[in-house]
Amino acid sequence: xxLPPLAERLRPNxxxxxxxxxxxxxxxxxxxxxxxxNKIPSIILWGPPGVGKTTIAGIIANKLEKPFxxxxxxxxxxxxxxxVIEDAKSKNGAILFIDEIHRFNKGQQDALxxxxxxxxxxxxxxxxxNPSFEVNSALLSRCxxxxxxxxxxxxxxxxxxxxxxxxxxxxxxxxxxKETASLIRISGGDARKLLNLLEIVxxxxxTENTITDEIVxxxxxxxxxxxxxKGEQHYDIISAFIKSMRGxxxxxxxxxxxxxxxxxxxxxxxxxxxxxxxSEDIGNANPNALLLANSTFQxxxxxGYPESRIILSQCAxxxxxxxxxxxxxxxxxxxxxxxxxxxxxSVPLHLRNAPTKMMKQMDYGKxxxxxxxxxxxxxxxxxxxxxxxxxxxYSPQKNAREEETRKFLKERWKDIYSY
Numbered sequence: 001x002x003l004p005p006l007a008e009r010l011r012p013n014x015x016x017x018x019x020x021x022x023x024x025x026x027x028x029x030x031x032x033x034x035x036x037x038n039k040i041p042s043i044i045l046w047g048p049p050g051v052g053k054t055t056i057a058g059i060i061a062n063k064l065e066k067p068f069x070x071x072x073x074x075x076x077x078x079x080x081x082x083x084v085i086e087d088a089k090s091k092n093g094a095i096l097f098i099d100e101i102h103r104f105n106k107g108q109q110d111a112l113x114x115x116x117x118x119x120x121x122x123x124x125x126x127x128x129x130n131p132s133f134e135v136n137s138a139l140l141s142r143c144x145x146x147x148x149x150x151x152x153x154x155x156x157x158x159x160x161x162x163x164x165x166x167x168x169x170x171x172x173x174x175x176x177x178k179e180t181a182s183l184i185r186i187s188g189g190d191a192r193k194l195l196n197l198l199e200i201v202x203x204x205x206x207t208e209n210t211i212t213d214e215i216v217x218x219x220x221x222x223x224x225x226x227x228x229x230k231g232e233q234h235y236d237i238i239s240a241f242i243k244s245m246r247g248x249x250x251x252x253x254x255x256x257x258x259x260x261x262x263x264x265x266x267x268x269x270x271x272x273x274x275x276x277x278x279s280e281d282i283g284n285a286n287p288n289a290l291l292l293a294n295s296t297f298q299x300x301x302x303x304g305y306p307e308s309r310i311i312l313s314q315c316a317x318x319x320x321x322x323x324x325x326x327x328x329x330x331x332x333x334x335x336x337x338x339x340x341x342x343x344x345x346s347v348p349l350h351l352r353n354a355p356t357k358m359m360k361q362m363d364y365g366k367x368x369x370x371x372x373x374x375x376x377x378x379x380x381x382x383x384x385x386x387x388x389x390x391x392x393x394y395s396p397q398k399n400a401r402e403e404e405t406r407k408f409l410k411e412r413w414k415d416i417y418s419y
Contacts, residue, residue, distance in 0.1 A: 003169065007195040010163055011055055013062060019162075019191065020155040021052050021148055031056075031146055035063050042116050042123040044101065044131050044140070047148025048235070050190030053126035057097040060124065067094035069121075073103035078111045085115045094121055101125035102134035109139045116142050133272070150189030157184065159191055163198060175202050175209050182216035188235065234265070238273060241316075245274075246281050250320040257316050267308045271297040274315055285325035285399040292318055323399045331394040338388060345385035378412055392417045 003009065012018045015025045015032055024031040034040050040060055045053040061068035069084045076098075088094035096112075098104070115121045116139065123143060127134060131145055151159075157180060164170055164177060183201075187194035197220065201211055204219050237259050244252035260270055271293075278293035296315040300308040354364035369379045382389060396402035396409070396419070410419040 005196060006163060006167060006170075006199040007050075007192040009167060009169075010159075010195060011058070013059065015059055018052055018055060018059070019158050020151045021056070024146055024148065025056070035060055038064055040064060040095075040122055042121075042143045044123075044125040044127060044135065044143045044145045045148055046127050046129075046131055046145055048150050048189060049128055050187075050192035050194070051148045051151055052191070053148060054097070054099060057095075057124045057126065061095050061097070064095065064122075066122070067091045068097065069094060070097045070099070073098055073100040073108070076108075078108055081108060081111045085111075085120060088115070088121050093119060095124060096121045097124045097126070099126050100128075102127040102129040102131070106136055109136050113138055113142070129269070151191055152189070153184055156180075156187060156189070156191070156194055159194060160184075160198060163195060170198075170202060173202060173205075173209060175205070175211060177211050179211070179213040179216075182213040182220070183211075186216070186220055237263075238269075241270075242273060242277055242281075245277055245316065245320045246324065248320055248322075248324065250317045253316050253320040254313055257312060261305070261309050261312070267300045267305060267312070268297075270312055271300045271315075274312075274319060277319060280329045281324055281326055282319065282322050283325045283328040284405065285323045285327075285397065285401055287401075289319055289322050323401075325397040325399055325402055327395055327397050327402060335393045338391065338393070342388060345387050348382060348385060350381070351383065380412070380415060382416070390416055392419075 015035065018025055023029060026032065031043075045056060047053060057070075058068075067088065069088070071080055071084070084094070084096055088096070101109075112121070112123060116123050125131075125135070125143065131140055135143075160177060160180060160183065164175060183194060183197055186197060197216070198211075201216055201219050205211070205215070208215070237256055241253065241256035241260065244256055257270070275290075275293040275297050278289040282289040292315055296311055299311050303311070349363050350366055350368040352359070352364040354360045359365075369381050371377050371379055373379075384391060396406040406419055409417070413419065
Protein backbone atom coordinates (compact mmCIF):
# COMPACT_ATOMS: atom_id res chain seq x y z
CA UNK A 1 0.00 0.00 0.00
CA UNK A 2 1.46 3.34 -1.04
CA LEU A 3 2.00 6.13 1.44
CA PRO A 4 -0.16 9.25 1.35
CA PRO A 5 1.64 12.37 0.04
CA LEU A 6 3.93 14.15 2.47
CA ALA A 7 1.55 17.11 2.76
CA GLU A 8 -1.21 14.75 3.91
CA ARG A 9 1.05 12.88 6.32
CA LEU A 10 1.98 16.16 8.01
CA ARG A 11 -1.51 17.68 8.07
CA PRO A 12 -1.99 19.27 11.56
CA ASN A 13 -4.72 17.98 13.89
CA UNK A 14 -4.76 20.96 16.26
CA UNK A 15 -4.58 24.73 15.95
CA UNK A 16 -1.32 24.72 17.92
CA UNK A 17 0.32 22.66 15.17
CA UNK A 18 -1.01 24.86 12.35
CA UNK A 19 1.63 27.04 10.69
CA UNK A 20 0.54 30.55 9.69
CA UNK A 21 -2.88 32.27 9.95
CA UNK A 22 -2.16 33.54 13.46
CA UNK A 23 -4.58 36.42 12.88
CA UNK A 24 -7.36 33.80 12.80
CA UNK A 25 -6.08 30.90 14.89
CA UNK A 26 -3.57 32.39 17.34
CA UNK A 27 -4.28 32.77 21.04
CA UNK A 28 -7.26 35.09 21.57
CA UNK A 29 -8.08 35.33 17.85
CA UNK A 30 -11.70 35.43 16.74
CA UNK A 31 -11.84 32.07 15.00
CA UNK A 32 -9.88 30.22 17.69
CA UNK A 33 -12.15 31.65 20.39
CA UNK A 34 -15.22 30.48 18.48
CA UNK A 35 -13.75 27.00 18.06
CA UNK A 36 -12.78 26.76 21.74
CA UNK A 37 -16.29 27.83 22.75
CA ASN A 38 -17.87 25.26 20.41
CA LYS A 39 -19.82 28.06 18.71
CA ILE A 40 -18.88 27.96 15.05
CA PRO A 41 -21.14 29.83 12.61
CA SER A 42 -21.27 28.89 8.96
CA ILE A 43 -18.06 30.25 7.48
CA ILE A 44 -16.23 30.71 4.19
CA LEU A 45 -12.45 30.43 4.22
CA TRP A 46 -11.03 32.57 1.41
CA GLY A 47 -7.37 32.45 0.52
CA PRO A 48 -4.74 31.20 -1.92
CA PRO A 49 -4.03 27.47 -2.32
CA GLY A 50 -2.14 25.56 0.33
CA VAL A 51 -2.57 27.93 3.27
CA GLY A 52 -4.69 25.75 5.58
CA LYS A 53 -8.34 26.02 4.53
CA THR A 54 -8.99 22.25 4.47
CA THR A 55 -6.85 21.73 7.56
CA ILE A 56 -8.82 24.31 9.56
CA ALA A 57 -12.08 22.63 8.50
CA GLY A 58 -10.77 19.29 9.76
CA ILE A 59 -9.63 20.78 13.06
CA ILE A 60 -13.06 22.34 13.56
CA ALA A 61 -14.73 18.99 12.86
CA ASN A 62 -12.51 17.22 15.42
CA LYS A 63 -13.10 19.88 18.07
CA LEU A 64 -16.86 20.11 17.71
CA GLU A 65 -17.34 16.32 17.58
CA LYS A 66 -20.21 16.63 15.13
CA PRO A 67 -20.85 14.46 12.07
CA PHE A 68 -18.58 15.75 9.33
CA UNK A 69 -19.30 15.61 5.60
CA UNK A 70 -16.95 16.69 2.85
CA UNK A 71 -17.93 17.47 -0.73
CA UNK A 72 -15.93 18.77 -3.65
CA UNK A 73 -17.74 21.35 -5.75
CA UNK A 74 -16.11 19.80 -8.82
CA UNK A 75 -17.81 16.42 -8.33
CA UNK A 76 -20.89 17.04 -6.17
CA UNK A 77 -24.31 18.21 -7.36
CA UNK A 78 -27.68 19.12 -5.86
CA UNK A 79 -28.47 15.42 -5.30
CA UNK A 80 -25.39 14.93 -3.07
CA UNK A 81 -26.15 18.13 -1.14
CA UNK A 82 -29.72 17.04 -0.41
CA UNK A 83 -28.54 13.61 0.72
CA VAL A 84 -26.19 15.23 3.24
CA ILE A 85 -28.92 17.56 4.48
CA GLU A 86 -31.37 14.66 5.00
CA ASP A 87 -28.73 12.66 6.86
CA ALA A 88 -27.83 15.70 8.99
CA LYS A 89 -31.48 16.11 10.04
CA SER A 90 -31.43 12.64 11.60
CA LYS A 91 -28.21 13.42 13.49
CA ASN A 92 -29.29 16.73 15.04
CA GLY A 93 -26.93 18.80 12.92
CA ALA A 94 -23.66 18.30 11.12
CA ILE A 95 -20.71 20.10 9.55
CA LEU A 96 -20.54 20.21 5.76
CA PHE A 97 -17.20 21.15 4.22
CA ILE A 98 -17.34 22.16 0.55
CA ASP A 99 -14.00 22.57 -1.18
CA GLU A 100 -13.87 25.04 -4.08
CA ILE A 101 -17.36 26.32 -3.27
CA HIS A 102 -16.92 29.02 -5.93
CA ARG A 103 -17.45 26.29 -8.53
CA PHE A 104 -21.02 25.65 -7.32
CA ASN A 105 -23.64 27.20 -9.60
CA LYS A 106 -26.61 29.19 -8.28
CA GLY A 107 -28.87 26.15 -8.09
CA GLN A 108 -26.34 24.19 -6.04
CA GLN A 109 -25.77 27.13 -3.70
CA ASP A 110 -29.52 27.70 -3.31
CA ALA A 111 -29.89 24.05 -2.22
CA LEU A 112 -27.79 24.89 0.84
CA UNK A 113 -29.70 27.98 1.95
CA UNK A 114 -32.52 26.49 4.00
CA UNK A 115 -30.32 24.01 5.84
CA UNK A 116 -27.76 26.69 6.71
CA UNK A 117 -30.44 29.13 7.86
CA UNK A 118 -32.15 26.53 10.09
CA UNK A 119 -28.88 25.28 11.53
CA UNK A 120 -29.28 21.79 10.12
CA UNK A 121 -25.77 22.09 8.76
CA UNK A 122 -22.86 24.30 9.68
CA UNK A 123 -21.30 25.15 6.35
CA UNK A 124 -17.56 25.53 5.91
CA UNK A 125 -16.76 26.63 2.37
CA UNK A 126 -13.25 26.94 0.99
CA UNK A 127 -12.46 29.14 -1.99
CA UNK A 128 -9.49 30.70 -3.76
CA UNK A 129 -11.77 33.24 -5.48
CA ASN A 130 -13.38 36.37 -4.06
CA PRO A 131 -16.66 35.14 -2.52
CA SER A 132 -18.28 38.49 -3.30
CA PHE A 133 -18.18 37.46 -6.96
CA GLU A 134 -18.54 33.68 -6.73
CA VAL A 135 -20.96 33.04 -3.84
CA ASN A 136 -24.52 34.29 -4.23
CA SER A 137 -25.54 37.07 -1.86
CA ALA A 138 -28.24 35.05 -0.04
CA LEU A 139 -25.77 32.33 0.98
CA LEU A 140 -22.95 34.81 1.61
CA SER A 141 -25.12 36.79 4.04
CA ARG A 142 -25.53 33.66 6.16
CA CYS A 143 -21.79 33.03 6.45
CA UNK A 144 -18.85 34.70 8.15
CA UNK A 145 -15.98 35.20 5.70
CA UNK A 146 -12.43 34.68 6.99
CA UNK A 147 -9.48 35.73 4.83
CA UNK A 148 -6.38 33.51 4.93
CA UNK A 149 -2.95 34.81 3.95
CA UNK A 150 -0.17 33.26 1.88
CA UNK A 151 2.47 31.71 4.12
CA UNK A 152 5.59 33.82 4.57
CA UNK A 153 9.20 32.67 4.38
CA UNK A 154 9.41 31.89 8.11
CA UNK A 155 6.25 29.77 7.94
CA UNK A 156 7.60 27.80 4.99
CA UNK A 157 10.97 27.25 6.64
CA UNK A 158 9.18 25.95 9.74
CA UNK A 159 7.25 23.48 7.58
CA UNK A 160 10.46 22.18 6.02
CA UNK A 161 12.04 21.81 9.47
CA UNK A 162 9.00 19.94 10.79
CA UNK A 163 8.96 17.62 7.79
CA UNK A 164 12.60 16.64 8.18
CA UNK A 165 12.27 16.17 11.94
CA UNK A 166 8.96 14.30 12.12
CA UNK A 167 8.26 12.42 8.90
CA UNK A 168 9.53 8.84 9.21
CA UNK A 169 10.12 8.42 5.48
CA UNK A 170 12.32 11.50 5.26
CA UNK A 171 14.07 10.60 8.52
CA UNK A 172 14.97 7.20 7.11
CA UNK A 173 16.69 8.87 4.16
CA UNK A 174 18.78 11.07 6.49
CA UNK A 175 18.29 14.09 4.25
CA UNK A 176 20.33 17.20 4.89
CA UNK A 177 18.73 20.46 3.81
CA LYS A 178 21.66 22.69 2.94
CA GLU A 179 19.77 25.44 1.07
CA THR A 180 16.08 26.37 1.09
CA ALA A 181 15.73 29.42 -1.18
CA SER A 182 14.59 27.51 -4.29
CA LEU A 183 12.11 25.33 -2.38
CA ILE A 184 10.56 28.39 -0.77
CA ARG A 185 10.52 30.49 -3.94
CA ILE A 186 8.93 27.82 -6.12
CA SER A 187 6.27 27.07 -3.50
CA GLY A 188 4.86 30.60 -3.77
CA GLY A 189 3.51 30.55 -0.20
CA ASP A 190 1.68 27.25 -0.80
CA ALA A 191 2.39 24.68 1.95
CA ARG A 192 1.09 21.76 -0.10
CA LYS A 193 3.26 22.69 -3.07
CA LEU A 194 6.30 23.14 -0.81
CA LEU A 195 5.93 19.71 0.81
CA ASN A 196 5.14 18.00 -2.48
CA LEU A 197 8.27 19.54 -3.99
CA LEU A 198 10.36 18.46 -1.00
CA GLU A 199 9.08 14.92 -1.45
CA ILE A 200 9.77 14.92 -5.20
CA VAL A 201 13.30 16.20 -4.64
CA UNK A 202 14.00 13.71 -1.84
CA UNK A 203 12.74 10.85 -4.05
CA UNK A 204 15.06 11.87 -6.89
CA UNK A 205 18.29 12.57 -5.05
CA UNK A 206 19.87 9.29 -6.02
CA THR A 207 22.79 8.47 -3.77
CA GLU A 208 23.01 12.05 -2.56
CA ASN A 209 21.25 13.08 0.63
CA THR A 210 21.98 16.83 0.55
CA ILE A 211 19.43 19.25 -0.93
CA THR A 212 20.80 22.40 -2.54
CA ASP A 213 19.13 25.13 -4.58
CA GLU A 214 20.81 23.83 -7.74
CA ILE A 215 19.48 20.31 -7.21
CA VAL A 216 16.00 21.62 -6.49
CA UNK A 217 15.93 23.61 -9.74
CA UNK A 218 17.20 20.67 -11.79
CA UNK A 219 14.58 18.29 -10.44
CA UNK A 220 11.79 20.88 -10.48
CA UNK A 221 12.32 21.63 -14.16
CA UNK A 222 12.05 17.94 -14.97
CA UNK A 223 9.14 16.98 -12.71
CA UNK A 224 6.83 19.98 -12.18
CA UNK A 225 4.03 20.79 -14.61
CA UNK A 226 4.28 24.00 -16.62
CA UNK A 227 1.02 25.41 -15.35
CA UNK A 228 -0.73 24.78 -12.04
CA UNK A 229 -4.13 26.47 -11.75
CA LYS A 230 -3.98 26.39 -7.97
CA GLY A 231 -0.33 27.22 -7.38
CA GLU A 232 2.37 29.78 -8.02
CA GLN A 233 2.06 29.59 -11.81
CA HIS A 234 -1.57 30.69 -11.56
CA TYR A 235 -0.56 33.95 -9.90
CA ASP A 236 2.71 34.47 -11.76
CA ILE A 237 1.19 34.03 -15.22
CA ILE A 238 -1.86 36.23 -14.64
CA SER A 239 0.61 38.86 -13.34
CA ALA A 240 2.71 38.53 -16.51
CA PHE A 241 -0.47 38.74 -18.62
CA ILE A 242 -1.66 41.94 -16.96
CA LYS A 243 1.78 43.56 -17.02
CA SER A 244 2.14 42.73 -20.72
CA MET A 245 -1.18 44.45 -21.46
CA ARG A 246 -0.16 47.41 -19.31
CA GLY A 247 3.13 47.57 -21.22
CA UNK A 248 1.23 47.62 -24.55
CA UNK A 249 2.86 44.41 -25.86
CA UNK A 250 0.21 42.37 -27.73
CA UNK A 251 2.66 39.56 -28.51
CA UNK A 252 3.57 38.85 -24.90
CA UNK A 253 -0.07 39.37 -23.95
CA UNK A 254 -1.36 36.66 -26.28
CA UNK A 255 1.47 34.31 -25.26
CA UNK A 256 0.58 34.47 -21.56
CA UNK A 257 -3.08 34.16 -22.50
CA UNK A 258 -2.25 30.99 -24.44
CA UNK A 259 -0.40 29.61 -21.40
CA UNK A 260 -3.50 30.07 -19.29
CA UNK A 261 -5.85 28.62 -21.88
CA UNK A 262 -3.63 25.60 -22.49
CA UNK A 263 -3.41 25.06 -18.73
CA UNK A 264 -7.19 25.00 -18.41
CA UNK A 265 -7.54 28.27 -16.50
CA UNK A 266 -11.11 29.27 -15.64
CA UNK A 267 -12.39 31.41 -18.52
CA UNK A 268 -14.30 33.65 -16.09
CA UNK A 269 -11.12 34.34 -14.12
CA UNK A 270 -9.29 35.58 -17.23
CA UNK A 271 -12.25 37.66 -18.45
CA UNK A 272 -12.82 39.20 -15.02
CA UNK A 273 -9.19 40.31 -14.77
CA UNK A 274 -9.42 41.96 -18.20
CA UNK A 275 -12.59 43.74 -17.09
CA UNK A 276 -10.77 45.18 -14.07
CA UNK A 277 -7.75 46.08 -16.22
CA UNK A 278 -9.92 47.99 -18.71
CA SER A 279 -10.98 50.40 -15.98
CA GLU A 280 -7.84 50.48 -13.85
CA ASP A 281 -5.23 50.83 -16.59
CA ILE A 282 -7.11 52.35 -19.55
CA GLY A 283 -10.05 54.18 -18.03
CA ASN A 284 -11.26 57.33 -19.74
CA ALA A 285 -8.34 57.39 -22.14
CA ASN A 286 -10.48 54.90 -24.08
CA PRO A 287 -13.89 54.22 -22.48
CA ASN A 288 -14.69 51.65 -25.18
CA ALA A 289 -12.18 49.31 -23.54
CA LEU A 290 -14.49 48.79 -20.58
CA LEU A 291 -17.44 48.14 -22.88
CA LEU A 292 -15.51 45.54 -24.89
CA ALA A 293 -14.16 43.86 -21.74
CA ASN A 294 -17.66 43.65 -20.27
CA SER A 295 -19.01 42.21 -23.52
CA THR A 296 -16.16 39.69 -23.46
CA PHE A 297 -17.00 38.66 -19.89
CA GLN A 298 -20.65 38.11 -20.85
CA UNK A 299 -19.78 36.26 -24.06
CA UNK A 300 -17.31 33.77 -22.62
CA UNK A 301 -19.73 32.90 -19.81
CA UNK A 302 -22.23 31.84 -22.47
CA UNK A 303 -19.83 30.14 -24.88
CA GLY A 304 -17.02 28.56 -22.87
CA TYR A 305 -14.01 26.77 -24.30
CA PRO A 306 -12.74 26.17 -26.94
CA GLU A 307 -14.40 29.04 -28.86
CA SER A 308 -13.86 31.50 -26.01
CA ARG A 309 -10.14 31.55 -26.81
CA ILE A 310 -10.93 33.69 -29.87
CA ILE A 311 -12.98 36.22 -27.92
CA LEU A 312 -10.38 36.39 -25.15
CA SER A 313 -7.64 36.97 -27.70
CA GLN A 314 -9.55 39.75 -29.45
CA CYS A 315 -10.20 41.59 -26.20
CA ALA A 316 -6.68 41.06 -24.79
CA UNK A 317 -5.02 42.41 -27.93
CA UNK A 318 -7.40 45.40 -27.99
CA UNK A 319 -6.55 46.21 -24.35
CA UNK A 320 -2.82 45.78 -24.97
CA UNK A 321 -2.83 48.13 -27.96
CA UNK A 322 -5.09 50.75 -26.39
CA UNK A 323 -3.87 54.07 -25.03
CA UNK A 324 -3.43 53.83 -21.25
CA UNK A 325 -4.43 55.91 -18.23
CA UNK A 326 -4.80 55.09 -14.55
CA UNK A 327 -6.17 58.54 -13.69
CA UNK A 328 -9.58 57.25 -12.57
CA UNK A 329 -7.96 54.59 -10.41
CA UNK A 330 -5.65 57.14 -8.77
CA UNK A 331 -8.55 59.57 -8.29
CA UNK A 332 -10.63 57.15 -6.22
CA UNK A 333 -7.56 56.04 -4.23
CA UNK A 334 -6.73 59.66 -3.38
CA UNK A 335 -10.35 60.42 -2.52
CA UNK A 336 -10.58 57.36 -0.25
CA UNK A 337 -7.35 58.41 1.47
CA UNK A 338 -8.82 61.87 2.12
CA UNK A 339 -12.05 60.38 3.49
CA UNK A 340 -10.09 58.17 5.91
CA UNK A 341 -7.92 61.08 7.06
CA UNK A 342 -10.59 63.79 7.28
CA UNK A 343 -13.53 61.70 8.46
CA UNK A 344 -17.18 62.43 7.66
CA UNK A 345 -17.13 66.08 6.60
CA SER A 346 -20.49 67.84 6.49
CA VAL A 347 -22.30 68.24 3.19
CA PRO A 348 -22.46 71.99 2.33
CA LEU A 349 -25.94 73.41 3.00
CA HIS A 350 -26.55 74.48 -0.60
CA LEU A 351 -26.07 70.84 -1.77
CA ARG A 352 -28.49 69.31 0.72
CA ASN A 353 -31.97 68.22 -0.22
CA ALA A 354 -34.84 70.16 1.39
CA PRO A 355 -38.02 68.04 1.26
CA THR A 356 -39.58 69.62 4.38
CA LYS A 357 -40.45 73.16 5.44
CA MET A 358 -38.17 72.91 8.47
CA MET A 359 -35.21 71.97 6.31
CA LYS A 360 -35.85 74.97 4.05
CA GLN A 361 -35.94 77.20 7.13
CA MET A 362 -32.55 75.76 8.07
CA ASP A 363 -31.20 76.91 4.65
CA TYR A 364 -30.98 73.41 3.21
CA GLY A 365 -30.58 73.88 -0.56
CA LYS A 366 -30.28 77.67 -0.30
CA UNK A 367 -28.18 79.28 -3.05
CA UNK A 368 -27.84 76.07 -5.04
CA UNK A 369 -27.56 76.90 -8.73
CA UNK A 370 -29.20 74.55 -11.22
CA UNK A 371 -26.57 74.16 -13.94
CA UNK A 372 -29.06 73.71 -16.79
CA UNK A 373 -30.40 77.22 -16.26
CA UNK A 374 -27.07 78.75 -17.27
CA UNK A 375 -25.06 79.08 -20.48
CA UNK A 376 -23.32 75.87 -21.54
CA UNK A 377 -25.16 74.12 -18.71
CA UNK A 378 -22.52 75.29 -16.25
CA UNK A 379 -22.22 77.76 -13.39
CA UNK A 380 -19.24 78.01 -11.04
CA UNK A 381 -20.09 76.84 -7.54
CA UNK A 382 -18.50 74.85 -4.72
CA UNK A 383 -19.29 71.13 -4.39
CA UNK A 384 -16.72 70.01 -1.83
CA UNK A 385 -16.84 70.55 1.95
CA UNK A 386 -15.10 73.79 2.89
CA UNK A 387 -12.33 71.91 4.75
CA UNK A 388 -11.05 70.39 1.50
CA UNK A 389 -12.11 73.08 -0.97
CA UNK A 390 -9.90 73.11 -4.06
CA UNK A 391 -8.58 69.59 -3.51
CA UNK A 392 -8.06 67.93 -6.88
CA UNK A 393 -8.37 64.15 -7.01
CA TYR A 394 -8.65 63.62 -10.76
CA SER A 395 -5.61 64.51 -12.87
CA PRO A 396 -6.16 63.88 -16.61
CA GLN A 397 -3.18 62.20 -18.22
CA LYS A 398 -1.47 63.04 -21.49
CA ASN A 399 -3.51 61.22 -24.10
CA ALA A 400 -5.83 62.65 -26.73
CA ARG A 401 -9.14 62.03 -24.97
CA GLU A 402 -8.02 63.17 -21.52
CA GLU A 403 -6.29 66.22 -22.95
CA GLU A 404 -9.72 67.25 -24.23
CA THR A 405 -11.07 66.62 -20.74
CA ARG A 406 -8.26 68.71 -19.21
CA LYS A 407 -9.07 71.62 -21.52
CA PHE A 408 -12.79 71.33 -20.65
CA LEU A 409 -12.09 71.33 -16.90
CA LYS A 410 -9.47 74.09 -17.06
CA GLU A 411 -11.84 76.49 -18.81
CA ARG A 412 -14.59 75.96 -16.24
CA TRP A 413 -12.71 75.43 -12.97
CA LYS A 414 -9.65 77.67 -13.28
CA ASP A 415 -10.75 79.75 -10.27
CA ILE A 416 -10.99 76.70 -7.94
CA TYR A 417 -8.84 73.86 -9.27
CA SER A 418 -5.43 73.86 -10.92
CA TYR A 419 -5.51 71.93 -14.20
